[in-house]
Each structure stands twice: as C-alpha cells, then as structure tokens.
Amino acid sequence: MIIALVFIHVVCVFANNQDSRLDKLEKLLKQQMFKLTEQELRIGNLEVINNAQKSEIELLKHRDYNQTKEITFLKQRMIYCLRDEDSLSGDNLENGEHSIKENAIEKNILPRxxxxxxxxxxxxxxxxxxxxxxxxxxxxxxxxxxxxxxxxxxxxxxxxxxxxxxxxxxxxxxxxxxxxxxxxxxxxxxxxxxxxxxxxxxxxxxxxxxxxxxxxxxxxxxxxxxxxxxxxxxxxxxxxxxxxxxxxxxxxx
Missing domain, CATH: 2.60.120.40 (Jelly Rolls)
Structure with a gap:
C-alpha cells in the first residue's frame, strides 16, 4: 500500500513537471509566433516601400528621357541660331571654311x-x-x-x-x-x-x-x-x- 502511494506521488510530481515544461514551451512558441508576425509585417512594409521606390525610379527615368529630348531640341535650336547669326553678320566665308566652323560649333555644343x-x-x-x-x-x-x-x-x-x-x-x-x-x-x-x-x-x-x-x-x-x-x-x-x-x-x- 505504501509503495503504491509513493508511486502515485512520483507520477503526480512528474506530471506536474511535464505540465510546467509544456507551459514554458507554449509561452516560448507564442513569443516566437509574435516575433514572426512582426517580421512579416516589417517585410510587408518594406515591400510597399520597395514598390513605391520602383515607381519613383520609373517616373524619374521617364522625366530624364523627356528632359534629354528637350535638351536635344534646345541644342539643335542653338546651332541653328548660331548659323543664322553667321549668315546675318555678313561673313563671306568659303563653303569649306563655313563647314569647318559649323563642325566646330557642333563639337562644342554636342560633346560625345x-x-x-x-x-x-x-x-x-x-x-x-x-x-x-x-x-x-x-x-x-x-x-x-x-x-x-x-x-x-x-x-x-x-x-x-x-x-x-x-x-x-x-x-x-x-x-x-x-x-x-x-x-x-x-x-x-x-x-x-x-x-x-x-x-x-x-x-x-x-x-x-x-x-x-x-x-x-x-x-x-x-x-x-x-x-x-x-x-x-x-x-x-x-x-x-x-x-x-x-x-x-x-x-x-
């Protein structure tokens, strides 16, 4: 009878210890799940930011393309204005000299x-x-x-x-x-x-x-x-x- 009581006591103590360990594991699991949820939220926010930055980059590329076209147009207009100025100034240059001068103008205005x-x-x-x-x-x-x-x-x-x-x-x-x-x-x-x-x-x-x-x-x-x-x-x-x-x-x- 005494042996049976001792055995029951040991079993109860062991069960209590297991319950305590399970509680700790459950708490640890909840903490890990909470941290995982936080990480997922951060990743989601970073993806939103990344997509916004991609959209901004595409917008900047489009603006840069338009600005390049505008610069091209303005430089061409500058060349034509300089040519018109030459023709109005009364310079009687030979065709060869005139070509060289125009070429030099374009080299200065339109570098490589x-x-x-x-x-x-x-x-x-x-x-x-x-x-x-x-x-x-x-x-x-x-x-x-x-x-x-x-x-x-x-x-x-x-x-x-x-x-x-x-x-x-x-x-x-x-x-x-x-x-x-x-x-x-x-x-x-x-x-x-x-x-x-x-x-x-x-x-x-x-x-x-x-x-x-x-x-x-x-x-x-x-x-x-x-x-x-x-x-x-x-x-x-x-x-x-x-x-x-x-x-x-x-x-x-």
Whole structure:
C-alpha cells in the first residue's frame, strides 16, 4: 500500500513537471509566433516601400528621357541660331571654311557624352564635272553632324556608335549625262542607283536619283557614296539652290 502511494506521488510530481515544461514551451512558441508576425509585417512594409521606390525610379527615368529630348531640341535650336547669326553678320566665308566652323560649333555644343543621337546631313556646294569611275563624292556643306562622324572633305562617314543606321543619298546630274552611283560600307557595295539624261530631243534637262539602305554597323565602319567602280560615267553632277546633291544618315537602334 505504501509503495503504491509513493508511486502515485512520483507520477503526480512528474506530471506536474511535464505540465510546467509544456507551459514554458507554449509561452516560448507564442513569443516566437509574435516575433514572426512582426517580421512579416516589417517585410510587408518594406515591400510597399520597395514598390513605391520602383515607381519613383520609373517616373524619374521617364522625366530624364523627356528632359534629354528637350535638351536635344534646345541644342539643335542653338546651332541653328548660331548659323543664322553667321549668315546675318555678313561673313563671306568659303563653303569649306563655313563647314569647318559649323563642325566646330557642333563639337562644342554636342560633346560625345551627349547620348545615342547620331545623325548627319550634308550637300555639295557646287557642281562636279566628269568625276570619273570609282570617285568618292564629297558633300562638303555640313548642315547636321551630331557626333561628328561625317567628313565633308573626304566624303566618308565613320561610324561613332555601333547600331543600325539608315543612309540615303540623292545625286542630281546635268543634261546629257549617264551615271551609276554606289553606296559602300567598308569597301562592300550595299546599294546602287542609275540616272540617265542623254536625250535626242531638243529639250534636255537635269535629273536626280535617290538611294537608301538600312544596315547594321560597328564602331569604326566607313560608309561613302561614289561613282560606279566599273561603269564609266559621262557628264557632270549638279548641285545648286534649285536642287541639291546630298548625303544623310542616322542611327535608329
């Protein structure tokens, strides 16, 4: 009987100890759950803040893009204003000197850090008679030369930024002429046009022909327009205020 009572007492003490341990574990579990809930709330708040910051970054990118476009427009307007000022000041510069001056203006106003806008447009200042075959055409009057890739003296455009470009040229020839023109990239002909004004009639006039290519390029590539490499031309190239022979190109992506 005594042994049974002792056994019951021991069992009760053990049970009480287990209950106490379970209570402690339950309290500890509740504390951990509370901390976990706090962490989840903090994570939720951080996600909200992160999403708000992402939205703000996208907004700033959009504003920066618009500001870049506006700066581009203003710089272009500045160039045109400076050109107009030159023309109104009575400076009688030769075409070559005028081209060099315009090029220098654009270099100062549009440095290389300006961005990914690359474009040029130039035309011939005067006619060229009997240029011969495989002759590179020099469009010596530069109206636009962002990134200074085009050389009006040599007639060669050197790619300053890799990408896909559009190049287009228009050549006007005089009466009784026959020409074929090529647009050449790194020595490889990418396109060609022909223009013929030879006529048996009493009335003979000038005519023009236009060629356009879209081509991928790498920095340092060269692009030029020349008379055909094997087809011997006859006659002369015309360029005046009645109709310009011109060359242009721009980066599209």
């Amino acid at each position: 850090a300006f961005g990914q806008v690359v474009a040029f447009y130039a035309y011939m200042s005067k006619p060229q008679g009997n240029p011969g075959a495989r002759h590179t055409l020099a469009f010596d009057v530069l109206r636009t030369n962002i990134y200074s890739g085009y050389n009006g003296a040599t007639g060669i455009f050197t790619v300053p930024t890799s990408g896909v470009y559009i190049f287009t040229f228009t050549v006007r020839v005089i009466c009784n002429s026959h020409f074929s023109f090529e647009i050449v990239q790194n020595g490889i002909v990418q396109g060609a046009v022909v223009v013929d004004t030879i006529s048996q009639d009493a009335v003979c006039s000038s005519a023009h022909s236009t060629g356009t290519i879209v081509t991928p390029t790498l920095r340092g590539d060269t692009v030029l327009v020349r008379t055909h490499s094997t087809n011997q031309p006859f006659g002369g190239i015309q360029s005046n205020d009645q109709g310009r022979s011109s060359f242009a190109g721009w980066l599209i992506g």
